Amino acid sequence: MSGNANGYKWIGTRTIRPDGVDKVTGRAAFGADFALPGMLVGKILRSPHAHARILSIDSSKAEALPGVKAIVTSADFPEIPPSEAIKGSSPPNYRHLSQNLMAREKVLYDGHAVAAVAATSAAVASEALSLISVEYEVLPHVTDVLEAMKPDAPVLHDDLFTGGVEPKPDKPSNVAKRVEFAIGDIDAGFADADVVVERDYSTEGIHQGYIETHAVVANMGEDGQATIWCSSQGHFMVRQYTAGLLNMNIGDIKVTPAEIGGGFGGKTTVYLEPVALLLSRKSGHAIKMVMTRDEVFRATGPTSGSAMTIKIGAKKDGKITAAEADLKFFAGAFPGAPVHLGCMCGFTPYDIENVKAVGFDVVTNRPKAISYRAPGAPIAAFAIESAIDELAGKLNIEPLALREMNAAREGTRTAYGPTLGVVGFEETLEAAKTHPHFSEPLGPDQGRGIASGYWFNVGGESSASVSVNEDGSVTVTSGAPDIGGSRASLCIMAAEVFGIDIGEVRAVIGDTNATAFNRHTGGSRVTFALGMVVVNAAEDCIVQLRTAAAKIWDIDVEAVVWEEGEARPAGDNAGKFEPLSLGDLAAKTPMTGGPISSEKSSNVQGPGPAFGTHICDVEVDRETGHVKILRYTAIQDAGRAIHPGYVEGQMQGGVAQGIGWALNEEYIYGDDGRLQNPGFLDYRIPVASDLPMIDTVIVEVPNPTHPYGVRGVGEIPIIPPMAAVANAIEDAVGMRLTDLPMSPPKVLEALENGG
Amino acid sequence: MSALQYKAPTSVDEAAALLAGASGEARVLAGGTDLLVQLRAAMIAPELIVDVKHIPELTSVSVEDGVYSIGAAAASAELHENADLFAMWPGVIEAMDLVGSTQIQGRASLGGNLCNASPAADSVPAMIAASAVCVIAGPNGTREVPVEDVATGPGQTSLAKGEFVVTIRLPKKAPRTGDAYLRFIPRTEMDIAVVGVGVCLTLDEGGVCTAARVSLGAVAARALLVKDAADALIGTKCDDAAMANLDAAAQAACSPINDKRGTIEFRTKVAGVLARRATAIALERARS
Amino acid sequence: MAKNHVTTTINGEPVEFLCETQQTLLDVLRDELQLTGSKEGCASGDCGACSVMVDDRLVCSCLVMGVEAEGSSIETIEGMADGENLHPLQQKFLENAALQCGICTPGFLIAAKSLLEKNPDPTETEVRYWLAGNLCRCTGYDKIIRSVLEVAAEAKGA
The missing domain is CATH 1.10.150.120 ([2Fe-2S]-binding domain)
Incomplete structure (x- = not known):
């Protein structure tokens, strides 16, 4: 397993992940797998209405039910005034978070939490919920983004005034914010164009669809010290948010991370933890809460849906002269749609002189949107990459060639300000062009689509400690949950630095008391940012090891080098000494100054932005509108693949999610504003028989700021698929579909109306 | 809270007595793949559950003079593994095999699929096309009812209190008879049928269709037996003109709804398409 | 509300448990027997995370009643490896x-x-x-x- 074409011993090898055996034997403990003696079951009562005023809540009958130990409503939570909505440097808006956790004056979506019960069994808790009487005054609701923007739309928040516009509006509305990113002169750019394409697009709200539902066990001690066990993308996030929502000291809460059964951005906030803790405080027992799948769909996730207009102009030779996007994203019940990220990412694959992207963040009577893999970017890319394809058709230029002509590269200025450093977009296009898939012949009713995507990748606050144990084995302790193999990548990087066998390194995810602050796992940051901190800490340990060897040999530390897992004298001048292995030095630490360890914290900068390019083949059944994915190839610049197996896995998983987004996934609301498909039966994520094998090509253009060249990996693969599928359908049947999902009824309707 | 009782009788009479004697709502448990979901979602709140899988007649398959008697609670996976049954009635068995995942197949049954009375039940149009008959037991003995007369609307059946389906009988198949079932779903598995079509037809030695039954699922409040669609085939060699008439007749019979699974227009059009496609398969089977 | 007494075999070992009629086999495995390797992702048979074998048939344990396990033989993920040797x-x-x-x-x-x-x-x-x-x-x-x-x-x- 050791030795590697890239010159490294472990980087780029397919090691067995350290947490793997527990996960294939059923021993790994996920959120719902934890239990405490005497714990109670907590359940939440949720609104059946999309928009209603709460006139009264009467829980007296529920309280009288034997076995009911505590009931909480919003009245039990501290009210957070607007002036205290933002605490510290890292949002959320705590006022909104608190209102989302437990509805106050109004319920704002079907599924909005209204009350919670703790009882001795699930059955008692369920019965108690049915005994709570809530009197509602039902209000008009709005779930569609364009409807929500109309002047006469039902207004969700009477204290919400559109930000980012001058003058400040004097009336509240559902438009929380307007953002704009622009370079050059957009009008001049279009005036210069020979060909212009312009079209409207839309996407539906979709859910992250993690298989593990949200789960927590919380216990409030008599001394006010709280302990929380839960699965999340960041247990420091859980601690911070819970403290902020309950007005507690952060230091009084300890959060222990469970294994996390998928998050994809959806587990970067809290829904249950503060509620469980309050129930625990009130009842004097530990509380376990596990969401049902119905609750997950109705009250967590999803990502925004949108209405978009894209306009792109080009010269006859293919040079794009201007590009304009108007993006309206709905955020759900509280502001926070990732529309600014869509504006920033959408046109970045291209070197365009004149760009204008305007975004609107709009509230609607749906659950509050939360991150989903490259938040905002896939939505914008669906529209923009479709428009690029249409432009290529109008120019009669092969779509990949058009992308090559306009490709962003080092030195390209982005619409959001920065100039790109070393990036690998052109390399992905080249790899696509030379891939056998690109030139494979197609049959009748079959088509091929290409699309690209861009994501910044993310750094951020990261802490880790590296300890050399008494036997020379190494423990890496950090505080970022492993959502898909990051323990493996941290072990690989540490083993590489130490030059020891991978089996000698263990990665541990510590609780919030065991390690210093880590930002949550998300944005493709862990292998990059936390990896950098681990490498720094390991390198610090090497200095300590060399110092120890120098002490033993009684020579200068500069005369000791660290090679292949052992301290060696640096050449003949340093003296003749037998090398000291990690184990030798570890055993001698009592005589050489004490334990070898290093703890590092950093707000890591310099993530490597990255690009992907996808090729998709489809076959369309013209009589039913069914679209079959025949073949799929994903190409991506990973900077450096630390563990290629998990890089491929991220790419394949992102593609599968993107295909689901393209073809069948959608939130379906009835006229009553209630969610019609809160389950895996009718929220149709791809199943194994829907997909072909997903080919991957990892392009490696190293990120200069990372010691091994790592860029982020996990976000990019979900960005291109929707447009790749749409472009393939267009190639197959000559119809451009502009509204996601491209489900059979929509495809058939398009074929009937103009095919 | 009322206590939910579970009983596992070992005879038809015992089961009928239990069901008839229940003071509150009683439910038959076959594979449970619908019942447990409804229980969990609090859509139903029975006081008694009668597990019929310990009654031999309900879980076995027998054949006599070419007539198959299939236990109403026999797991679909067992039917699929019965090579003789599969060879005789591939349309019915394939239809049942389409219900849910491999895991569901380990439990789901023809009787359950029928009595759950979903308009979209996959096996029902196939059974109707195949002229299947139910043997129903109850406190007053047994009676036989054509499959098309069991469901009366979504979740509603013609079964009286205390009655349950014991077996499903598939008739002796005439020579040169073939059956087929096709459904449309958005994915390739795990969805409820948006449209389902069962076809069974018989040819004479010259290849002319002498008998046919066409049944549509998920396009009305219950599965339909569409005589006009069958008439489009009878007396023809199922040529393009007959297929076009079949398509039109199938579409004309539809009275679907718009819902999260499909639109009226979509369901209607696809019913015609699948009628043609299922007929083509049935035809192939009748010829071979 | 009397609980049901069920005798069964799980991963080759005889097991007895008490359960309420409403409890599914998955509930019993996870909450009564602490066999938490079988997961609940949907409780409606749509995700397969609770897959187990009952009498050599693959089923979703969320769609089997606990009481139905009487006399049956169940295999779960906890029984898949042979001691230290993975399957x-x-x-x-x-x-x-x-x-x-x-x-x-x-x-x-x-x-x-x-x-x-x-x-x-x-x-x-x-x-x-x-x-x-x-x-x-x-x-x-x-x-x-x-x-x-x-x-x-x-x-x-x-």
Whole structure:
């Protein structure tokens, strides 16, 4: 397993992940797998209405039910005034978070939490919920983004005034914010164009669809010290948010991370933890809460849906002269749609002189949107990459060639300000062009689509400690949950630095008391940012090891080098000494100054932005509108693949999610504003028989700021698929579909109306 | 809270007595793949559950003079593994095999699929096309009812209190008879049928269709037996003109709804398409 | 409300438990017997994370009543490895990075094992349809399907 074409011993090898055996034997403990003696079951009562005023809540009958130990409503939570909505440097808006956790004056979506019960069994808790009487005054609701923007739309928040516009509006509305990113002169750019394409697009709200539902066990001690066990993308996030929502000291809460059964951005906030803790405080027992799948769909996730207009102009030779996007994203019940990220990412694959992207963040009577893999970017890319394809058709230029002509590269200025450093977009296009898939012949009713995507990748606050144990084995302790193999990548990087066998390194995810602050796992940051901190800490340990060897040999530390897992004298001048292995030095630490360890914290900068390019083949059944994915190839610049197996896995998983987004996934609301498909039966994520094998090509253009060249990996693969599928359908049947999902009824309707 | 009782009788009479004697709502448990979901979602709140899988007649398959008697609670996976049954009635068995995942197949049954009375039940149009008959037991003995007369609307059946389906009988198949079932779903598995079509037809030695039954699922409040669609085939060699008439007749019979699974227009059009496609398969089977 | 007394066999060991009629086999495994390797992803038979074998049939344990287990033989993920020795599918999943978050993995392993016992040499399409009731949101299924095919191929070659 050791030795590697890239010159490294472990980087780029397919090691067995350290947490793997527990996960294939059923021993790994996920959120719902934890239990405490005497714990109670907590359940939440949720609104059946999309928009209603709460006139009264009467829980007296529920309280009288034997076995009911505590009931909480919003009245039990501290009210957070607007002036205290933002605490510290890292949002959320705590006022909104608190209102989302437990509805106050109004319920704002079907599924909005209204009350919670703790009882001795699930059955008692369920019965108690049915005994709570809530009197509602039902209000008009709005779930569609364009409807929500109309002047006469039902207004969700009477204290919400559109930000980012001058003058400040004097009336509240559902438009929380307007953002704009622009370079050059957009009008001049279009005036210069020979060909212009312009079209409207839309996407539906979709859910992250993690298989593990949200789960927590919380216990409030008599001394006010709280302990929380839960699965999340960041247990420091859980601690911070819970403290902020309950007005507690952060230091009084300890959060222990469970294994996390998928998050994809959806587990970067809290829904249950503060509620469980309050129930625990009130009842004097530990509380376990596990969401049902119905609750997950109705009250967590999803990502925004949108209405978009894209306009792109080009010269006859293919040079794009201007590009304009108007993006309206709905955020759900509280502001926070990732529309600014869509504006920033959408046109970045291209070197365009004149760009204008305007975004609107709009509230609607749906659950509050939360991150989903490259938040905002896939939505914008669906529209923009479709428009690029249409432009290529109008120019009669092969779509990949058009992308090559306009490709962003080092030195390209982005619409959001920065100039790109070393990036690998052109390399992905080249790899696509030379891939056998690109030139494979197609049959009748079959088509091929290409699309690209861009994501910044993310750094951020990261802490880790590296300890050399008494036997020379190494423990890496950090505080970022492993959502898909990051323990493996941290072990690989540490083993590489130490030059020891991978089996000698263990990665541990510590609780919030065991390690210093880590930002949550998300944005493709862990292998990059936390990896950098681990490498720094390991390198610090090497200095300590060399110092120890120098002490033993009684020579200068500069005369000791660290090679292949052992301290060696640096050449003949340093003296003749037998090398000291990690184990030798570890055993001698009592005589050489004490334990070898290093703890590092950093707000890591310099993530490597990255690009992907996808090729998709489809076959369309013209009589039913069914679209079959025949073949799929994903190409991506990973900077450096630390563990290629998990890089491929991220790419394949992102593609599968993107295909689901393209073809069948959608939130379906009835006229009553209630969610019609809160389950895996009718929220149709791809199943194994829907997909072909997903080919991957990892392009490696190293990120200069990372010691091994790592860029982020996990976000990019979900960005291109929707447009790749749409472009393939267009190639197959000559119809451009502009509204996601491209489900059979929509495809058939398009074929009937103009095919 | 009322206590939910579970009983596992070992005879038809015992089961009928239990069901008839229940003071509150009683439910038959076959594979449970619908019942447990409804229980969990609090859509139903029975006081008694009668597990019929310990009654031999309900879980076995027998054949006599070419007539198959299939236990109403026999797991679909067992039917699929019965090579003789599969060879005789591939349309019915394939239809049942389409219900849910491999895991569901380990439990789901023809009787359950029928009595759950979903308009979209996959096996029902196939059974109707195949002229299947139910043997129903109850406190007053047994009676036989054509499959098309069991469901009366979504979740509603013609079964009286205390009655349950014991077996499903598939008739002796005439020579040169073939059956087929096709459904449309958005994915390739795990969805409820948006449209389902069962076809069974018989040819004479010259290849002319002498008998046919066409049944549509998920396009009305219950599965339909569409005589006009069958008439489009009878007396023809199922040529393009007959297929076009079949398509039109199938579409004309539809009275679907718009819902999260499909639109009226979509369901209607696809019913015609699948009628043609299922007929083509049935035809192939009748010829071979 | 008297509980039901159930005698059964789980992973080869005789087991007795008490359960309420409403409890599913999955509830019993997880909450009464602390066998938490079977996961609840939907409680409606749509995700397969709770897959177990009951009398050699692959089922969703969320769609089996606990009381129905009387007299039956149940196999769960906890019984898949032979002591320290992983089942070839478990080993292959590890080697091929066929799991990311791991929540669906026990269900996939149980389902894949049941496939290879019935059909030792499946095609890719057969594997995909057999496993269509097991949802995975992380992997795109590619490495899972490959792992099952590879284990089948190696068993054939052995």
